[in-house]
Amino acid sequence: MLVKNPKFEISAVKPSQYPKNNLPEIVLVGKSNVGKSSFINTMVNRKNLARTSSEPGKTRQINFYNIDDSFYFVDLPGYGYSKMSKKEQEQVGNFIEYYLQHRSQIALIIFLVDIRHLPSENDKLMYNYIIRSGLPCVILANKADKIAVTKVDNSVSEIQSTLNPLKDIPTLPFSSERKVYMEDVWKLIENFLSTFVRL
Ligand SMILES: Nc1nc2c(ncn2[C@@H]2O[C@H](COP(=O)(O)OP(=O)(O)O)[C@@H](O)[C@H]2O)c(=O)[nH]1
Ligand SMILES: [Mg+2]
16 A cells, blocks of 8 residues: 555544544554554654654553544554553553444554564453454564564464464564565555445
């Protein structure tokens, strides 16, 4: 897909601030620092559309990026960041859950994990929550540039076996630094967008 005019639209801190139109939403989910904001920048070929940070746990809002008025990329706050207070973590958790349970235009969840590690307990909890909620999901093993090219397929397969032993959820490698993986992910997104029918 050739993105022409990606725009930051709103940083929502409460549901009344979600966009009012009905465009489908492609939602980035994953722990802090796994590369959610970088994913958006890579896919739309902009350096700083979504704010990235080497300091994890900064995002507490839900950020909506309008992609050519055809869909949104939605950047959720990361989970599992221990420097947030318990109370803050709980508030962010509730905010994420509210969005996931109430937003009928969610077309796809892009669940990001780090290709270098097997999914953590927090990753498993979040992944299972998404699947139990009946939301369409794909898994991306991110930061694939951090391991040897020859190890990528095997790592992706191990991550899939851990989260999705039935192997019915698409699982692909991704990297913001090695753009060869981007085309397949766009194909997947386009597929989900073209078959998306709101319930
Ligand atoms: N090597 C490498 N670094 C990445 C990749 N994606 C993100 N990063 C780095 O990881 C850090 C966190 O990325 P960010 O997108 O802010 O993560 P977020 O908290 O999930 O939004 C930043 O320093 C990024 O430059 C990737 O694919 N490869
Ligand atoms: Mg971010």
